[in-house]
Amino acid sequence: MGAEASLPEGYSVSLAGEKDLEGIRRIYNHAVETGTATFDTEAKSLEDRRAWLTAHDEARPVFVIRLKEIGEVAAWGSLSRWSEKRAYDTTAEVSIYVDPAHQKRGLGGFLLSRLIESARQGGIHMLISRIAEGNAASLALHRRFGFRHVGTLREVGRKFGRYIDVDILELRVGDREAGS
Template sequence: MPSEHTEVQVRPGVEDDLVALTDIYNHYVRETPITFDTAAFTPEERRTWLLSHPEDGPYRLKVAVDGTFQGNSQRILGYATSSPYRAKPAYSTSVEVTVYLAPDAGGRGIGTLLYKALFADLATEDVHRAYAGIAQPNEASTRLHERFGFRPVGTYREVGRKFGRYWDVAWYEKEL
């Protein structure tokens, strides 16, 4: 586990990050209701997702790394993305944002670092609103989004079923 004093850096995600990013996401698939995916992915299955987040444009992937190396690359502590909100053209100035952290990386401000970098990038793009869906309950995610100026706009009640029960998703928006 990285120490509290390890310097965390945020950079764009690259293809070499694919295995680590998939591992982080799969933790949430297998262990939590935070994502409504129900089957783990292989890195190859996630390649299209990664490639849909280039270094520029409104759809970004920011990765937090520390000084710890795993093999030949720095350890990835988490990532944040901005992705299309909906597929229809009139939604093109809206993005959906999300943050996923490695299971042992919470409570260190990494989500905050990731969102600071992501929103700084989005400030240079033709993006008007950011949306975030937060499966309930998830106090840490709610606090993070509210710190960044997101406000609740509604809750989809029992919209997803995972682990044998139904889950609500609270939706938040932020003007960009």
């Protein structure tokens, strides 16, 4: 189950590092200021993004896609803790952000494919995505990769002067048996 995605020509992918933080911050802050892909309402500092990156590990990585020729970050994706409660340690939340100048080129699909594979290899059992209403492209992308809609949280966010619903999607990537 799921879809295949290849990295378009002219781009490279790797685990994120210190040198990628400004590009990650730039893309994320654009989303903070212009859309509802994130419910953050204030731009993030470089120091904040550094702490955020440090909170990720092998089971919950951050990947970046760069333009090969100039090394500029064009997109990034991460797996993050779903909750600090230990019983949720094998569940991760998916985040994908693509610079508007690089959208509709397959970067989001490539990142989602890479995150799913990384989750399987890292012992993650369940992936969760929260998608704000009005983001049909993100819903379609997740469904293409086998995520299923499990519910809608009504009016749980407020941004740009309006209440926003959030769809919850999940994808089981691990075995049913604990420890398998």
